[in-house]
Amino acid sequence: MPLLVMKFGGTSVADLNRIKNAAMKVKREVERGYDVIVIVSAMSGKTNELVGWVEATSPLFDAREYDAVVASGENVTAGLMSLTLQEMDVPARSWQGWQVPINTTSQHSSARFVDIPRKNIDTKFAEGMKVAVVAGFQGISPEGRITTLGRGGSDTTAVAFAAAFGAERCDIYTDVDGVYTTDPRIASKARKLERIAFEEMLELASLGAKVLQTRSVELAMRYKVRLRVLSSFEDTDETSGTLICDEDEIMESKVVSGVASSREEAKITLVTVEDKPGISAAIFAPLAELGVNVDMIVQNISEKDYEDHPGAVTDMTFSCPVNQVARARKAMEDAKAAGHIAYDDLVVDTEVAKVSVVGIGMRSHAGVAARMFKALADENINIKVISTSEIKISVLIDRKYMELAVQALHDAFELEQA
Amino acid sequence: MPLLVMKFGGTSVADLNRIKNAAMKVKREVERGYDVIVIVSAMSGKTNELVGWVEATSPLFDAREYDAVVASGENVTAGLMSLTLQEMDVPARSWQGWQVPINTTSQHSSARFVDIPRKNIDTKFAEGMKVAVVAGFQGISPEGRITTLGRGGSDTTAVAFAAAFGAERCDIYTDVDGVYTTDPRIASKARKLERIAFEEMLELASLGAKVLQTRSVELAMRYKVRLRVLSSFEDTDETSGTLICDEDEIMESKVVSGVASSREEAKITLVTVEDKPGISAAIFAPLAELGVNVDMIVQNISEKDYEDHPGAVTDMTFSCPVNQVARARKAMEDAKAAGHIAYDDLVVDTEVAKVSVVGIGMRSHAGVAARMFKALADENINIKVISTSEIKISVLIDRKYMELAVQALHDAFELEQA
Numbered sequence A, B: 001m002p003l004l005v006m007k008f009g010g011t012s013v014a015d016l017n018r019i020k021n022a023a024m025k026v027k028r029e030v031e032r033g034y035d036v037i038v039i040v041s042a043m044s045g046k047t048n049e050l051v052g053w054v055e056a057t058s059p060l061f062d063a064r065e066y067d068a069v070v071a072s073g074e075n076v077t078a079g080l081m082s083l084t085l086q087e088m089d090v091p092a093r094s095w096q097g098w099q100v101p102i103n104t105t106s107q108h109s110s111a112r113f114v115d116i117p118r119k120n121i122d123t124k125f126a127e128g129m130k131v132a133v134v135a136g137f138q139g140i141s142p143e144g145r146i147t148t149l150g151r152g153g154s155d156t157t158a159v160a161f162a163a164a165f166g167a168e169r170c171d172i173y174t175d176v177d178g179v180y181t182t183d184p185r186i187a188s189k190a191r192k193l194e195r196i197a198f199e200e201m202l203e204l205a206s207l208g209a210k211v212l213q214t215r216s217v218e219l220a221m222r223y224k225v226r227l228r229v230l231s232s233f234e235d236t237d238e239t240s241g242t243l244i245c246d247e248d249e250i251m252e253s254k255v256v257s258g259v260a261s262s263r264e265e266a267k268i269t270l271v272t273v274e275d276k277p278g279i280s281a282a283i284f285a286p287l288a289e290l291g292v293n294v295d296m297i298v299q300n301i302s303e304k305d306y307e308d309h310p311g312a313v314t315d316m317t318f319s320c321p322v323n324q325v326a327r328a329r330k331a332m333e334d335a336k337a338a339g340h341i342a343y344d345d346l347v348v349d350t351e352v353a354k355v356s357v358v359g360i361g362m363r364s365h366a367g368v369a370a371r372m373f374k375a376l377a378d379e380n381i382n383i384k385v386i387s388t389s390e391i392k393i394s395v396l397i398d399r400k401y402m403e404l405a406v407q408a409l410h411d412a413f414e415l416e417q418a
Helices: A014-032 A046-055 A063-070 A074-086 A119-124 A154-163 A199-206 A214-223 A281-291 A322-337 A361-362 A368-378 A399-412 B016-031 B046-057 B062-071 B072-087 B118-128 B154-166 B198-206 B213-224 B279-289 B323-337 B360-364 B369-378 B397-411
Strands: A003-008 A035-040 A092-093 A114-116 A133-137 A138-140 A144-150 A169-174 A195-197 A225-232 A242-245 A256-275 A297-301 A313-319 A345-358 A385-389 A392-397 B003-008 B035-040 B092-097 B113-114 B129-134 B136-141 B146-148 B169-174 B195-196 B227-231 B243-244 B258-274 B295-302 B313-321 B346-359 B385-389 B392-398
Touching: A003 A014, A003 A154, A003 B313, A014 A035, A014 A074, A014 B046, A035 A074, A035 A092, A035 A154, A035 B385, A046 A063, A046 B072, A063 A074, A063 A144, A063 B072, A063 B092, A063 B243, A074 A092, A074 A345, A074 B046, A074 B062, A074 B072, A092 A119, A114 A154, A114 B035, A119 A133, A154 A169, A154 A214, A154 A281, A169 B313, A199 A214, A199 A242, A199 A256, A199 A345, A199 B258, A256 A281, A256 A322, A256 A399, A281 A313, A281 B198, A297 A385, A345 A399, A345 B385, A368 A392, A368 A399, A392 A399, B003 B154, B016 B035, B016 B072, B035 B072, B046 B062, B046 B072, B062 B072, B062 B146, B072 B092, B072 B129, B113 B154, B118 B227, B154 B169, B154 B213, B195 B198, B198 B213, B198 B258, B198 B346, B213 B227, B227 B279, B258 B279, B258 B323, B258 B397, B279 B313, B279 B323, B295 B385, B313 B323, B323 B346, B323 B397, B346 B397, B369 B392, B369 B397, B392 B397
Parallel strands: A003 A035, A003 A169, A035 A133, A092 A133, A169 A225, A195 A242, B003 B035, B003 B169, B035 B129, B092 B129, B169 B227, B195 B243
Antiparallel strands: A138 A144, A225 A242, A256 A313, A256 A345, A297 A313, A345 A392, A385 A392, B136 B146, B227 B243, B258 B313, B258 B346, B295 B313, B346 B392, B385 B392
């Protein structure tokens, strides 16, 4: 029997009516001949309520108890979804993490999958169950305690089940109807993509497109799980939404598939750093220790007069999320005070944004960077930092130009055309 | 290490402040040198919310899914209580039913305990845990699914743990401060009892005193678990509340310990029933099949003229809860239509109440019935049905006299005096 994984997020199961609506989508797939594994999130708002109670009880909470409390939201939805399907004459039952069992590591609140044995669920499919409704976001540790995967972990649960059970596809039902060439709230010409390659989706997800968790896309890419993102709130069929798949399944890629943007960025420059072997490690090790997520890094030749500094000197610039600036500054000042690094000044610019173009076609096409920089120059947008990967070019610019830059790049690469 | 079981009901853990208040009571017992097993209910209102969702989803719900959904309320409280204790520097951890495991039968929503292995919890006590916070009301079936014990099952969970772990005592914290000689809302002279025997409590519980679940008292009596009922909302010490214990622990019992009353009773009389062997079975089997809880049964010689009925005839009267009258009537009419029983008329009186006096002292004292009937006669209260057990006398009377009867009996047996 072919098998499908269907995942419904919190807004898609927010109340009994929405659960019923989701169940109708599941029933339709059963009628088409699929066995289905449904992954559910907690009803929207419920996880926040539970997290609020835990945090109010104990500011430095025991993550094991946090997980035990918070995972209960998904258990409720799983039971209700199973009941709703039974009411529609679809043989269903609910599965909590420990019942499958979903074996994870012991890192509470950020556990990783170890394995998902098929035996228990397969036995029930063989006995006539058509739908296994699995509580997302949770698992069980080797010590027999409840773990969670971190917020948004239900997407990852869905992909992990699709991989473990060899599903034909993993459909992620959410509150948007697919993946767009860029954020439609920024560029009205944004176009929904029919297909996008794993690598592109991964860059878009990590660059700020909030449709899917980065981790779930990574897992899908590793196990070649065909992922589809589509809307819970619309009538959908087999061609709805966006398919995220291996690039082999995409006939002809455009050079650039999408434009991503990220608003809350900051740029930090260490001025007149002594330039000697090991200096980069001396700078970035303390940042990592304090949990600063350094993104782009650029090292420039310093413009300072060499006479003031007998050794060779440089400027070092990096970017990080705005809310980590205080931590980054502390890491640098402590390292300077300890004598591990030396610099004249630390300059922070919290008014920047990151804009990126992404596309697997870049691998075989030259001139993408030139076209990008020209489009920005035509709008008089100054580029502060550049970084590139095989399928992506990112720039830091003044935040006030972010929307303008996205629109200009969307036009320059003709993304409104399929 | 001596061990104590402490149980907190829904109103005692209704919000984070009350959970904290309960945790302080637990901490105090730990400081006195006890290892503690805490049994918690769901925060009040939560179980009703979950039950409401299940019933709205599926009127004839799958009890296995009902249990999976509804048991999640206790899991939340267990985690929050454990966190609260940790915050007070008391080493605690939460236990869900399947983690202990609490092995039960497969009768979902009304499961019964099979066994509670001590190994997992004892191992953690040996490692330094001082408090095991256990989610009440739930267990796990031989098939590995979540079961519940039925509403109020947390009391029973507490007693079962006290029996399994050889606890010195099982303290039931609730919203009243003990067991009274009668309902204080009915008789202002009601007095809190310091001690009461299991058998007496069992009669009081099943007669309508809502302090404890009948089943938990039965279990306590069978395993000689000393039960204490006391208030969550007052400062309490080792002499607070009411101790429910073996009668050997009660120095000198009064003849009557308490007066119980039950308002929602109905009296049903089958008039002119053919009186022959097997007729009682023919009447009460169909009632049991339809789930009618028959309480008192009286068989009278019929006053009908024997000439109209050549065989011997009788009247048969029984009582049941008011809300089961329709079912009882259907059972009788179906049995009559099927030719299994014959009667001239079925007379229902839905305006009756039951009043009972209870006391183990009755076993060795004559004259209790006479004293009871005289007290009622002095108030011109007519007795409609009488039934007796070794330690209890119950009467059905007109409902409008119920409060008067309770007060008169409380006075007649001088229950306001210790």
